[in-house]
Amino acid sequence: MAWLRPAWPRGAPLRWRPCGPAWARRAPEPRKAPGAAPRAAAGPWPPQGGRGLRTASPGLGEVPLTSERYRVRRLPFSRLSPRDVAFFERLMPGRAVTDPEELEPFNVDWLKSVRGCSKLLLKPQTAAEVSQVLRYCSERNLAVNPQGGNTGLVGGSVPVFDEIILSTVLMSRIISFDTVSGILVCQAGCILEKLNEYLEERGFIMPLDLGAKGSCHIGGNVATNAGGLRLLRYGSLRGTVLGLEVVLADGTVLDCLASLRKDNTGYDLKQLFIGSEGTLGVITAVSILCPQKPKAVNLAFLGCQNFSQVLETFTTCRAMLGEILSAYEFMDEKCMELVEKHLKLSCPVRDSHFYVLIETSGSNSTHDEEKLNSFLEQAMASGLVTDGTVATDDKKIKMLWSLRERITEALTHDGCVYKYDISLPVGKLYDLVTDMRARLGQSAKNVVGYGHLGDGNLHLNITAESYSHSLLDAIEPFVYEWTARYNGSISAEHGLGFKKKQFIQYSKPSEAVFLMQRFKAMLDPKGILNPYKTLPSSS
Amino acid sequence: MAWLRPAWPRGAPLRWRPCGPAWARRAPEPRKAPGAAPRAAAGPWPPQGGRGLRTASPGLGEVPLTSERYRVRRLPFSRLSPRDVAFFERLMPGRAVTDPEELEPFNVDWLKSVRGCSKLLLKPQTAAEVSQVLRYCSERNLAVNPQGGNTGLVGGSVPVFDEIILSTVLMSRIISFDTVSGILVCQAGCILEKLNEYLEERGFIMPLDLGAKGSCHIGGNVATNAGGLRLLRYGSLRGTVLGLEVVLADGTVLDCLASLRKDNTGYDLKQLFIGSEGTLGVITAVSILCPQKPKAVNLAFLGCQNFSQVLETFTTCRAMLGEILSAYEFMDEKCMELVEKHLKLSCPVRDSHFYVLIETSGSNSTHDEEKLNSFLEQAMASGLVTDGTVATDDKKIKMLWSLRERITEALTHDGCVYKYDISLPVGKLYDLVTDMRARLGQSAKNVVGYGHLGDGNLHLNITAESYSHSLLDAIEPFVYEWTARYNGSISAEHGLGFKKKQFIQYSKPSEAVFLMQRFKAMLDPKGILNPYKTLPSSS
Known part of the structure; x- marks a missing residue:
């Protein structure tokens, strides 16, 4: 998926190669082509408010704090105390990280557009450990930021303030694979590409494929309901995910890790966690139906x-x-x-x-x-x-x-880029590009459209010589209003995360948003799970 | 689907012919082959407790009241008053039915195994009418039984006591079909077969196919997460249903009727209603992705x-x-x-x-x-x-x-039938039949197994000369314990309805059941929607 590739220029990508950020795989610096930084980085970065998703490549240390740039007010969670750290160090010796340098790449998103200031990174290995962490955090009113491969594009995967980062990086065990049914059960931290390699050796493939496959975790894929290249053929994760193990905010382990194609015994609870971006529970294991490898x-x-x-x-x-x-x-x-x-x-x-x-x-x-x-x-x-x-x-x-x-890469060379990921009825898909082009006239350099037509998914991109408030105002909220007029979605695959949560009303009626808020309040009454994300605040 | 066919003998069924009960299509009497009633009907009907799903064919009037047979205690809902009836008659003139004869087929299930005593049948035509009905019922604390084609097999589609029957029979409008995307939007009361015919004329088919297609409503299919013949190929409704319009217990209309393959804006609320058997809301319209018709x-x-x-x-x-x-x-x-x-x-x-x-x-x-x-x-x-x-x-x-x-039909000729619909890991599928056969020995006439192997779905059937408590006790809870031991599902496609709700714990952990009960309490605090169904009572 072009949109999941890193923004900085690089060598010709191979379709089946990983393209996650190198630092997510423990290397110290993001991948960067030699030579000049992309043009976009020359402008003032980031734009105020950051509504247009711009591409740029500052060093990690240069990324401004989200809380300052977006002027977010910290919610009244407890502050991490030495006693808390001591508790976690006892719970998982050597896996409770407080070293600021080691923490840095976990505090900044893949696009280097948002940045938190967490002081603690936890690396549990089991659902039981996740449960103990959340029970403790719930009692202590400590906020938690669940994190997979940190490849999200809407600022959902990194803390906004000092939330404790709960990484699935050490939960990478394949639990079982049944070659008759094609059902794979694995921990949430398994890297998508590794799973695919494991399956290919057995004549199967994962039902999803993303540009970020070399870094992204299956738990994160499920938590964000990732789309990708194979959706047209194998359908969405809502159909292929058969079971989940989820730890709730209070530490309850919800074992819905069924490996059955059919199960009509009560409400399908797992669906609520698919696409909830870590705000309702932490996915610790996944059961997924895998198709045959095509010949x-x-x-x-x-x-x-x-x-x-x-x-x-x-x-x-x-x-x-x-x-x-x-x-x-x-x-x-x-x-x-x-x-x-x-x-x-x-x-x-x-x-x-x-x-x-x-x-x-x-x-x-x-x-x-x-x-x-x-x-x-x-x-x-x-x-x-x-x-x-x-x-x-x-x-x-x-x-x-x-x-x-x-x-996407070519666009970064063309100037400052404003990116939108829109679902529309397929017949209307390109009209948005035409209308936007007419609306912006000479104030934009290029207005381009491409995407997964088979899925009704348009990637609308606008380039300009430099960032401008007036151009952003000409684009937004027009692009969202236009999308809403045709019953489209303002986020086809990316999710809402931190950056788009305030636009949810363009795609969901107020009754639906209200109901989502009630689910959030019921499952996470203190709001400790991935705060400031996905839903607009109730107030 | 063999298990969805009516129990009474009939002519050779054609695979693509409707086989719903004739009375659901307004004819006065159920379809019945001339000649002798099936052998099972000769025994005492129904067995006390009715745990084993038996096949029999009494007249509608002979079916005992569920409340008496199962000794259910009526919950403290209000009783229908003449003032209530007058309200509904004003709301939908000519579509608020109180005639006992006309009500009868709506009070008895397809298998004629359960029977309610509702005094009022409502036939709304729009979601707005459903909303007005539910708002009124919620205020008045009147219980409501949503009903589609009434083809369910677990007693979920008919009242247990005097619940008002809210039928989707007059909500049969196709709202739109897009020949490019293959997305169909229609009201909940559209009959599955009619939809399929409509689509076939346009080169498409419905992604599901059931024996009951001639009677069942798409809203009921979605509410029960129906499986069926095409699941192996086109996946479950969780992947193919793109949007729903649902009326909540308090009358709120939840418009999540998106026609988009991809939409990641917040939690996927519609999933909670898929398979909730009318206990969380009334589905009034469905948006569904339809595959090409195979050549x-x-x-x-x-x-x-x-x-x-x-x-x-x-x-x-x-x-x-x-x-x-x-x-x-x-x-x-x-x-x-x-x-x-x-x-x-x-x-x-x-x-x-x-x-x-x-x-x-x-x-x-x-x-x-x-x-x-x-x-x-x-x-x-x-x-x-x-x-x-x-x-x-x-x-x-x-x-x-x-x-x-x-x-299924052959089994009805073999004697009294005990039916089970089980999901298991595909490798274990037949072991249950072998074990059951060994366990029952001469006390059963035949123990047979068949089903959708590709979906891991076994239909286990046991026949005997006549109903016996001791045989039932030899089968249950053994069959459920066996299934639970291998992490199977005690209801692969049928749902829990009235008859299986007390067995949910064999397939779902207590944490999950507790969470389901909390969802129910949140969405339907007075419990007016399809009471006595799906979930065990909280107390």
């Missing part, structure tokens, strides 16, 4: 002259490719201009207003190629597609994917 | 000599058929004996200890047949399968499906 992968990269053709091509290919369609991505000509200009990639397809990337994954390469060829013949004959190229070998597949995946 | 369907019916081979055949076929596998059902030789003996069906496959039904659904018949043939060659060559037959034409496909689907 054949094909890719087609096509040009269309207008967005109607992009839509009709989708309808046609879905009908003709059926069960083997695994990705349908689109990008507009502005995106292609940027990857050509800034990254020197070359487009193998004749100039078009839109480009489409279609991937198939199946169990028989001959059959899959035949299906793809029939579709392509039909699409060309009917004039839906004006030009295109097909790849079956790994190298060309990666090259074509890079045109789509490196858009 | 080719093939079927293989195979014989295996032991259950290990059934499992290995599943693993092999899943690997070789991959994306086109749409059903993997199994039945043991006892099942085959019963369908041959009682229904005079003939098995096209040489005598085997187990039989397997494999269905493929795909977009290219030539490819699908090739894949199926390769798999069959491999399965025969490796000795996994000893004999088999394949069908591609509709008639033979239906004939082969009937061997599996008519097991």
Whole structure:
């Protein structure tokens, strides 16, 4: 997923390579290409209020404190005392970290846009330890920031103030895998890519795939209901996650770690924790249904002259490719201009207003190629597609994917970037880009649209020479109002975290927000779990 | 789904034909084959306690009152007054039914095993009307029984006492269908089969299919998290339902009717209502993601000599058929004996200890047949399968499906039937049948096992000459304890309803049940929504 890649420039990403920040894997510094910092970093960073997600690359020490930049008021949690630290050191010797240098990368988010000032990092190994931590924190009224791989994009994974960081980094045990059912049970801190490697050796794959796979934890994926590249084919985590073990704010261990495809005994409690961003409980283990590893992968990269053709091509290919369609991505000509200009990639397809990337994954390469060829013949004959190229070998597949995946990187070279991750009814998807372009006129440098068309997920990006309040005001709340008018979602995959919680009302009615607040109050009456996140404050 | 078929004997069912009770479609009498009533009806009906789900066919008037049979104490809800009736008649003229005869079929469940004594049936047409009803009932402390097609098997869909029946029968409007995204939005009272017909005309299908499709309402399907024939291929409703409109107990309309594949703005409230059996809110509209209609369907019916081979055949076929596998059902030789003996069906496959039904659904018949043939060659060559037959034409496909689907019917001819719907880790699935057979010895007539192996779902059925307390005591709680020992579910698809709510602790830890009770208390503090169902009482 392009949007999950780090903002700083780097070498050509390979689709199946990890691209998490190096420091999340215990290296001291974030990955950074040699040479000049991205242009965006030259401007005043970060913009006041930080509403537009900007890309920049300051050192960790330069990231301003969230509490100061956003002028957040600390809630009346207790302050960590030496006695508290002593308790945790007794509970998990050597795994209660207070060294400021060691703590630093856990206090700053992946995009280096928000920064907390936690004084304590805990690394439990079991649900029982998590339970003891939370029971103690609950009694002492100490706030806790659960953290997985810290690859989130909305500031949900790092503390805002001095919350204790509860990391799943040492909870990385695979508990079981059943090769008949394809059901994997593992601890929350397992890294997505490692799980996928483990499964591939056994003829299976994880049902989700993200750019951040090399760093992100499965527990964090579930806690944020991560989407990603395989959603079109294998559906969301709401369907593939079969069970969870969750520790509640008061330390209660909720064992709903079923490994069953069907279970209709009462309310499906686990669903409430999927996508709750650590605000309702701490996920400590996951049971997940894994699909077979596909034996054949094909890719087609096509040009269309207008967005109607992009839509009709989708309808046609879905009908003709059926069960083997695994990705349908689109990008507009502005995106292609940027990857050509800034990254020197070359487009193998004749100039078009839109480009489409279609991937198939199946169990028989001959059959899959035949299906793809029939579709392509039909699409060309009917004039839906004006030009295109097909790849079956790994190298060309990666090259074509890079045109789509490196858009984010190209954008960072184009200037200051305002990023939006929107769900819309698929027919309206591109209208937002067109309307925004018309609205901003010369005040923006580029307004581009690309994304997971098959999932109705648009990545709208706006670049400008430098940050400006007036440009931000022209974009917001217009972009949210527009999205709300068409019953879209202002956060398709990223979640709300710290940065977007105040915009929830654009996608959810007040009755729903009120109910969410009641659930939060019921499950975490003191509000110690990931405070300042996901929901607007009740007051 | 065999288990959703009516218990009374009837003509050979066609797989795609409706088989709901005729009276649910406004005809006066349940469908009944001419001639003798099923043997089970000759015994004393129903057995005291009714724990074993027995099949029988008394007239509606003969079904004993649930409250008397199960000795339930009425909760202190208000009694319906003439003033209440007048209010509802003003609210929905002609749609507030008090005629006892017209009410009768709404008071008795599909299996005719439980019976309420409601004096009022309401037929709202809109969520606004449902809201007004619930607000009034909440204020007046009147209990309400939400009802869809009344095809449930655990007594969840009919009143226990005099609850007001709130039927979705007149909420049958299709609100929208998007042929690009495949997203259907419709009112809760749409009949599953009608929706499927509507979609098939547009090249799509519903992601679920049930034996009760001709009667069941999509709102009821969602409220009970129905499984069914297509779950192996298209996943559960938790993944395919994209949005819900729900009216809460106090009349609040919760509009979460999103038509988006991705939406990460806050907690996913709709999930709590999926599978809550009408105890947390009344579902009034559904948004659901619908798959393409497959262009080719093939079927293989195979014989295996032991259950290990059934499992290995599943693993092999899943690997070789991959994306086109749409059903993997199994039945043991006892099942085959019963369908041959009682229904005079003939098995096209040489005598085997187990039989397997494999269905493929795909977009290219030539490819699908090739894949199926390769798999069959491999399965025969490796000795996994000893004999088999394949069908591609509709008639033979239906004939082969009937061997599996008519097991329930054959069982009703065999005597008094005790039915269990169990989820287990797939490797343990048949051990329960073997253990039960050994345990019961001569006290049972037949102990048979069949079901959706691909979903880990076993239908365990025990027949006897007549009902006996001692046999029931030999079966229960053994069957639940056995299931719990292997972390199975005592209700894979049926839900808990009225009949199974007291067994929840075999599949859910006390912390989970306690949390469910807290959710119930929060959302429905007076407990007016579908009382006596799903959860054990708090006290």
